[in-house]
Amino acid sequence: MKEKTMPLYAPPKRSAESSPLRLGIVGLGTVGVGVLRLLEKNAAVIAARAGCALKVVAVSSRDRHRNRGVDLSGYRWYEQPEALVDDPEVDVVIELIGGAEGAARSVVKKALQAVKPVVTANKALIAVHGVELADIAQKNSVPLMFEAAVAGGIPVIKAIREGLAADHLYWVGGILNGTCNYILSTMRKTGRDFAEILKEAQALGYAEADPSTDIDGIDTAHKLCILAALSFGMPVDFSSIYIEGIRHIGADDLHFAEKMGYRLKLLGISCLTRNGELEARVHPCLVAGGHPLGYVDGVFNAIVAKGDFIGQLTLEGPGAGAGPTATAVVADLIDVARGSTVPVWGAYHSGGSPIRSVSRDMFEGPYYIRVDVNDRPGVVADITACLRDCGVSLKSMLQEEERYETEGTFKNVPLVFITHSTLEASVMRAISLISALPQVVGQPVMIRMIGHT
Amino acid sequence: MKEKTMPLYAPPKRSAESSPLRLGIVGLGTVGVGVLRLLEKNAAVIAARAGCALKVVAVSSRDRHRNRGVDLSGYRWYEQPEALVDDPEVDVVIELIGGAEGAARSVVKKALQAVKPVVTANKALIAVHGVELADIAQKNSVPLMFEAAVAGGIPVIKAIREGLAADHLYWVGGILNGTCNYILSTMRKTGRDFAEILKEAQALGYAEADPSTDIDGIDTAHKLCILAALSFGMPVDFSSIYIEGIRHIGADDLHFAEKMGYRLKLLGISCLTRNGELEARVHPCLVAGGHPLGYVDGVFNAIVAKGDFIGQLTLEGPGAGAGPTATAVVADLIDVARGSTVPVWGAYHSGGSPIRSVSRDMFEGPYYIRVDVNDRPGVVADITACLRDCGVSLKSMLQEEERYETEGTFKNVPLVFITHSTLEASVMRAISLISALPQVVGQPVMIRMIGHT
Numbered sequence: 094m095k096e097k098t099m100p101l102y103a104p105p106k107r108s109a110e111s112s113p114l115r116l117g118i119v120g121l122g123t124v125g126v127g128v129l130r131l132l133e134k135n136a137a138v139i140a141a142r143a144g145c146a147l148k149v150v151a152v153s154s155r156d157r158h159r160n161r162g163v164d165l166s167g168y169r170w171y172e173q174p175e176a177l178v179d180d181p182e183v184d185v186v187i188e189l190i191g192g193a194e195g196a197a198r199s200v201v202k203k204a205l206q207a208v209k210p211v212v213t214a215n216k217a218l219i220a221v222h223g224v225e226l227a228d229i230a231q232k233n234s235v236p237l238m239f240e241a242a243v244a245g246g247i248p249v250i251k252a253i254r255e256g257l258a259a260d261h262l263y264w265v266g267g268i269l270n271g272t273c274n275y276i277l278s279t280m281r282k283t284g285r286d287f288a289e290i291l292k293e294a295q296a297l298g299y300a301e302a303d304p305s306t307d308i309d310g311i312d313t314a315h316k317l318c319i320l321a322a323l324s325f326g327m328p329v330d331f332s333s334i335y336i337e338g339i340r341h342i343g344a345d346d347l348h349f350a351e352k353m354g355y356r357l358k359l360l361g362i363s364c365l366t367r368n369g370e371l372e373a374r375v376h377p378c379l380v381a382g383g384h385p386l387g388y389v390d391g392v393f394n395a396i397v398a399k400g401d402f403i404g405q406l407t408l409e410g411p412g413a414g415a416g417p418t419a420t421a422v423v424a425d426l427i428d429v430a431r432g433s434t435v436p437v438w439g440a441y442h443s444g445g446s447p448i449r450s451v452s453r454d455m456f457e458g459p460y461y462i463r464v465d466v467n468d469r470p471g472v473v474a475d476i477t478a479c480l481r482d483c484g485v486s487l488k489s490m491l492q493e494e495e496r497y498e499t500e501g502t503f504k505n506v507p508l509v510f511i512t513h514s515t516l517e518a519s520v521m522r523a524i525s526l527i528s529a530l531p532q533v534v535g536q537p538v539m540i541r542m543i544g545h546t
Numbered sequence: 547m548k549e550k551t552m553p554l555y556a557p558p559k560r561s562a563e564s565s566p567l568r569l570g571i572v573g574l575g576t577v578g579v580g581v582l583r584l585l586e587k588n589a590a591v592i593a594a595r596a597g598c599a600l601k602v603v604a605v606s607s608r609d610r611h612r613n614r615g616v617d618l619s620g621y622r623w624y625e626q627p628e629a630l631v632d633d634p635e636v637d638v639v640i641e642l643i644g645g646a647e648g649a650a651r652s653v654v655k656k657a658l659q660a661v662k663p664v665v666t667a668n669k670a671l672i673a674v675h676g677v678e679l680a681d682i683a684q685k686n687s688v689p690l691m692f693e694a695a696v697a698g699g700i701p702v703i704k705a706i707r708e709g710l711a712a713d714h715l716y717w718v719g720g721i722l723n724g725t726c727n728y729i730l731s732t733m734r735k736t737g738r739d740f741a742e743i744l745k746e747a748q749a750l751g752y753a754e755a756d757p758s759t760d761i762d763g764i765d766t767a768h769k770l771c772i773l774a775a776l777s778f779g780m781p782v783d784f785s786s787i788y789i790e791g792i793r794h795i796g797a798d799d800l801h802f803a804e805k806m807g808y809r810l811k812l813l814g815i816s817c818l819t820r821n822g823e824l825e826a827r828v829h830p831c832l833v834a835g836g837h838p839l840g841y842v843d844g845v846f847n848a849i850v851a852k853g854d855f856i857g858q859l860t861l862e863g864p865g866a867g868a869g870p871t872a873t874a875v876v877a878d879l880i881d882v883a884r885g886s887t888v889p890v891w892g893a894y895h896s897g898g899s900p901i902r903s904v905s906r907d908m909f910e911g912p913y914y915i916r917v918d919v920n921d922r923p924g925v926v927a928d929i930t931a932c933l934r935d936c937g938v939s940l941k942s943m944l945q946e947e948e949r950y951e952t953e954g955t956f957k958n959v960p961l962v963f964i965t966h967s968t969l970e971a972s973v974m975r976a977i978s979l980i981s982a983l984p985q986v987v988g989q990p991v992m993i994r995m996i997g998h999t
Contacts, residue, residue, distance in 0.1 A: 131855055135714055138779065141893040142711045240709070246856045248709025255708075256693070256701025258595045259876030261588055326591065385862060388841055402584055402873045403699045406863035409838060416855035423712030431888060440594040 111145035114430045115182050119174040119200050120189035121154035124214055124241070126161050127415030128187065128422050139423060143430035147423070153177045174200045178207060185210045185429055187422060193217035205229040205237060212425040214241035214418055220318035224328045224447055227437035237437050238425035243316045244269060244394040246417025247410040248424065253323045253398060254439040260400035265324040266362035269316040271392035271412045272300045272307040273339050273359040277377075278390040281347045281357070287340065299392060309338035310359065310375040317361030321373050324398065325365060326440050329373060333449035335456075337376040346463060346538060349491060349509045355379040355461075355542070356387040362543075366451060373450040379461055379542040385409075454518035459488065461540040462510045462524065464533055472532045473508065479530070483523035486513040505534050511542070564598035567883045568635050572627040572653050573642030574607035577667055577694070579614050580868030581640065581875050592876060596883035600876070606630045627653045631660060638663045638882055640875060646670035658682040658690060665878040667694035667871055673771035677781045677900055680890035690890050691878035696769045697722060697847040699870025700863040701877065706776045706851060707892040713853035718777040719815035722769040724845035724865045725753045725760040726792050726812040730830075731843040734800045734810070740793065752845060762791035763812065763828040770814030774826050777851065778818060779893050782826060786902035788909075790829040799916060799991060802944060802962045808832040808914075808995070809840040815996075819904060826903040832914050832995040838862075907971035912941065914993040915963045915977065917986055922959060925985045929961065932983070936976035939966040958987050964995070 116132075118125055132139065132147055140146045153171035171177040174196050178186055186204040188211060190197040197218050204211045206229060213219070219226070219239050230237035240250045244267075253265070268274050272294060279290045291308065294300035306312050314336045321329045339359050350357045358380050363373040380387040385407040389395040394412025399405050411417035428435075466472045473490070480487055491509040512520065524537050569585075571578055585592065585600055593599045606624035624630040627649050631639055639657035641664060643650040650671050657664045659682060666672070672679070672692050683690035693703045697720075706718070721727050725747060732743045744761065747753035759765050767787045774782045792812050803810045811833050816826040833840040838860040842848040847865025852858050864870035881888075919925045926943070933940055944962040965973065977990050 127855075131712060134854075135712060138714060138893070139712055141779070142889075144889075144894045247859060248705050251704060251709045252701050255881065256704045256877055257873060258880045259584060259588060259592055259873045261591060326594065385841070388838070400873070401587070402580075402869040404864045404867075404870055406700060406861070408859070408861055410859035411857045414857075417857055420710060420712045420853070420855045424709055427711045428708065433886065435884060436595075436597075440591070441597045 113146035113148040114143065114426070115148055115150045115184045116187055116426065117151040117153070117177045117180060117183035117185070118149060118187045118189060119153045119177055119196070120191065121152060121161060122189065122191075123415045124418045124422070125152075125154070125189040126163055127419035128189070129163050131416070131419040131423050139427065143427040145430055147426055147430065150182050151177050151180050175203055178203045178209065183209065185212060185426065187426070188213040188215055188218075189422075191215055191217070193221040198222055201226055201237075202229065205233060205235055208233045208235050210236040210238070210429045212238045212422055212429065214422055215239070216242040216312070216315040216319065220315035220331045223319065223322065227328070230437055234434070236429050236433065238428065239319070240425045241418045241421035243319050244396060244408075244410070245412040245414060246420050247394060247396065247408050247412065248421065249320070249396050249408050250323060252406070252408060253320065254435060257398060257400060257403055257406070258439060260402045262324040262398055262400040264362075264364040264399040265320050265396065266317070266360055266364075267396035268358050268386055268389050268394050269313045269361045269396070269412065270307055270359060271394060272304065273313070274389065274394070275299045275392045276308070277339060277342070277347070277357055277359065280342070280344060281351060284344055284348065286344050287342060308340060310336040313359060313361040314375045317363055317373055317375060320361070320396070321363035321371065323439050324363070325371060326438060327371065328438060328445070328447040329363075329371065330447040330449045333373070335374040335376070335450065335453045339377050341538065342377055343538070345507055346540060349463065349507075350379050350461075353491065353511070354382040356382070357540070358386060358389075360386070360543075363450075366455065370451050371448050372456065374453070374456065377540055379540055381542070381544050384543065454516070454521075456517040456541070457514060459514050459542040459544070460512045460520050461542055462512070462520070462527075463538040464508050464510070464527055465505050465535055466508060466532045467505050467534050468532045472530070475530050475532070476508065476510070476527050479526040480510070480512070480523050483519045483526065485515050485519050485523050487511070488513050566599035566601040567596065567879070568601055568603045568637045569640055569879065570604040570606070570630045570633060570636035570638070571602060571640045571642060572606040572630055572649070573644065574605060574614060575642065575644075576868045577871045577875070578605075578607070578642045579616055580872035581642070582616050584869070584872040584876055592880065596880040598883055600879055600883065603635050604630050604633050628656055631656045631662065636662065638665060638879065640879070641666040641668055641671075642875075644668055644670070646674040651675055654679055654690075655682065658686060658688055661686045661688050663689040663691070663882045665691045665875055665882065667692070667875055669695040669765070669768040669772060673768040673784045676772065676775065676890075680781070683890055687887070689882050689886065691881065692772070693878050694871045694874035696772050697849060697861075697863070698865040698867060699873050700847060700849065700861050700865065701874065702773070702849050702861050703776060704877075705859070705861060706773065707888060710851060710853060710856055710859070711892060713855045715777040715851055715853040717815075717817040717852040718773050718849065719770070719813055719817075720849035721811050721839055721842050721847050722766045722814045722849070722865065723760055723812060724847060725757065726766070727842065727847070728752045728845045729761070730792060730795070730800070730810055730812065733795070733797060734804060737797055737801065739797050740795055761793060763789040766812060766814045766828045770816055770826060770828060773814070773849070774816035774824065776892050777816070778824060779891060780824070781891060781898070781900040782816075782824065783900040783902045786826070788827040788829070788903065788906045792830050794991065795830055796991070798960055799993065802916065802960075803832050803914075806944065806964070807835040809835070810993070811839060811842075813839070813996075816903075819908065823904050824901050825909065827906070827909065830993055832993055834995070834997050837996065907969070907974075909970040909994070910967060912967050912995040912997070913965045913973045914995055915965070915973070915980075916991040917961045917963070917980055918958050918988055919961060919985045920958050920987050921985045925983070926961065928983050928985070929963070929980050932979040933963070933965070933976050935979065936972045938968050938972050938976050940964070941966045
């Protein structure tokens with residue numbers, strides 16, 4: 094079936110007297126209920142800004158009888174989310190199920206094929222299947238909106254796709270996962286270990302029962318994939334993004350970072366290399382004091398974008414939560430009501446095949462290397478020789494004698510090395526040499542760094 | 547003449563093959579030249595994002611023969627800016643003359659009446675005549691865009707008018723003038739006096755030869771007036787905004803602020819009071835450590851917006867300069883090319899009469915009061931009695947004996963008082979009592995404060 098033969102989407106008319114835009118919501122979790130609450134509480138101001146009322150007519154979720162604290166009796170209920178799409182009174186489909194596959198994917202695809210605008214908060218879906226879905230949206234000239242998919246309430250999609258549309262961006266990244274930022278901030282403030290803080294975060298509801306999507310960096314990578322595509326005007330192959338989480342970060346590393354004037358953050362970073370290739374990566378990163386990302390603590394998110402003309406722009410705000418995420422969903426709905434027709438990837442051309450990131454060998458920057466050693470005399474010379482042999486130039490070294498040495502015997506002592514900017518391939522070679530040294534205990538820890546700006 | 551009888555603006559068609567959007571620029575100062583450079587350097591990406599080429603066809607400025615470092619030979623030259631508007635090949639008028647009156651005002655008005663979209667960077671014009679101009683724009687359904695008028699390259703107009711359109715905002719403010727922020731940051735870092743740093747800033751090009759618009763807070767008030775109108779959905783009467791500049795700030799005040807964990811910033815602040823009234827004010831302000839505005843140094847700008855659902859959003863970036871301001875101007879042009887039809891004040895209703903801010907008597911918050919006294923015994927008791935008599939509750943007091951007392955005689959000693967949250971009317975009454983005390987030298991300095999969030 095050719096989508097080309099289907100009728101094109103006609104944006105709604107804008108005037109205070111317009112008939113309402115009729116909404117169907119699939120997925121009534123925290124965000125779905127937040128959207129219902131926001132649409133009800135701010136109905137008047139939303140109508141004035143949208144040019145028409147936004148009216149929920151149908152909902153779909155797994156369990157009809159769960160108490161969600163909102164009255165659902167005014168909405169048609171669908172057991173099957175796909176059936177909601179077929180409802181002729183649903184003008185716009187709001188997808189809040191989540192996940193790259195299954196019902197979320199089929200509902201969004203079906204709605205776009207039926208020339209119904211889609212608003213979604215689903216980062217995994219857009220990161221993994223965004224190219225396919227954007228193609229359908231573009232063929233049918235129907236909006237596919239996902240402001241809520243990246244950084245919750247921060248309007249970063251709009252800032253990049255519209256606000257910075259005139260500029261050539263070359264770097265975009267930031268703190269995109271509040272769970273990880275909460276864990277790392279709390280580790281720094283308390284000096285306690287990862288596992289302990291994670292448990293606490295789970296008890297507080299800041300981390301999921303299965304926290305792997307957050308702490309292993311997958312969630313950050315989904316959001317980075319979308320940001321990079323918009324910033325550089327090319328869909329990005331999600332599977333090519335380098336991803337490293339925060340499980341291996343020790344309290345020692347946060348202590349040394351603090352001591353040297355750095356903060357440790359899980360960052361998603363993407364940039365254009367000197368050869369114009371795409372680089373996209375997620376990993377813990379030492380951020381120099383004075384960098385705007387260094388100040389962002391707790392569950393907040395922040396994004397930095399750099400461009401030839403703009404210089405540097407920073408956005409900071411709540412990256413999750415029912416209220417902030419709902420504002421992003423409804424802002425998209427208002428854009429749909431106003432007749433916005435911004436192209437999905439920000440430019441009017443075929444999306445084409447997704448671009449792959451360069452591999453980690455090609456990453457470049459300064460590095461932090463922590464090596465635990467059990468015998469001091471000569472070991473620094475041996476380690477620095479490994480670095481030299483791999484062409485890695487050393488900037489500074491730190492050893493805190495008083496913390497670890499006791500009673501004349503040499504205990505396990507952490508040594509910290511900071512390198513000048515270097516290729517990651519060289520650093521990895523040096524680390525494999527260093528870890529083979531007889532005085533070295535366990536595996537050296539390597540953490541990437543970014544500078545002041 | 548009724549504008550209603552004029553033809554309505556029809557947004558340009560969007561497709562890669564569309565004919566170019568033809569631009570006329572009036573005003574070729576720093577920003578005008580920046581726009582020409584940006585349109586040339588990023589022509590391809592701008593065309594892909596706009597759906598058509600953006601092509602300058604005509605320019606107008608005072609001195610045709612001044613060397614601006616760009617080739618103007620390809621553009622029609624108009625001595626009279628109004629004549630450029632009449633050029634039938636000019637689709638969009640870009641106003642970069644500046645100033646609330648004169649040519650800027652007449653050109654913008656004429657263009658809107660002729661149903662030509664206007665993009666402007668003119669904060670004074672929009673702050674003072676925005677209601678009149680928006681009315682014409684709305685009657686003719688023609689875009690009037692001014693992203694560049696507030697905070698240069700930071701897309702704050704878009705963030706508030708579109709990104710936060712679903713929320714009920716109750717507070718918006720920030721650092722809106724880079725010149726003042728540079729002066730205050732440098733005073734803090736160097737401990738030197740206002741007059742000295744101002745001279746230096748003028749030599750470096752960070753301050754104008756006549757710096758009064760910046761340092762007396764007028765420029766900040768223009769930008770605040772626009773932000774408040776968009777945030778609260780009501781045009782604001784510029785003349786009702788309370789404005790106080792930074793001329794009276796002493797090196798001592800920055801020293802004490804630092805010592806107590808505060809940074810001193812010139813802020814524009816607007817909020818809705820408990821009675822739903824508008825409060826808009828520009829003044830130096832002590833910002834608590836940990837507040838996102840406290841970290842912003844140098845010529846950067848930053849804006850904080852607070853809303854019921856979003857919580858708090860912070861945007862930080864370059865508030866001036868040819869490059870950043872040009873990105874904002876061209877982003878507006880891309881929006882025009884894409885057919886954006888966001889209403890001028892963010893809502894589809896008649897703008898109505900501008901709303902007045904409450905007077906300064908009604909302001910509420912904690913206050914910093916510095917009193918220089920020439921005789922110590924009993925003076926603290928006298929001053930605190932004045933505060934008590936006016937119902938002002940004291941939070942803390944600071945006196946640095948070692949800095950000022952010499953050789954057994956009492957010299958002029960600064961005493962610093964921090965109050966709990968209180969009405970400004972009470973503080974002003976207390977200060978007038980205090981300044982009448984015989985031990986008090988000169989006029990007490992009063993500086994407003996904001997808390998952690």
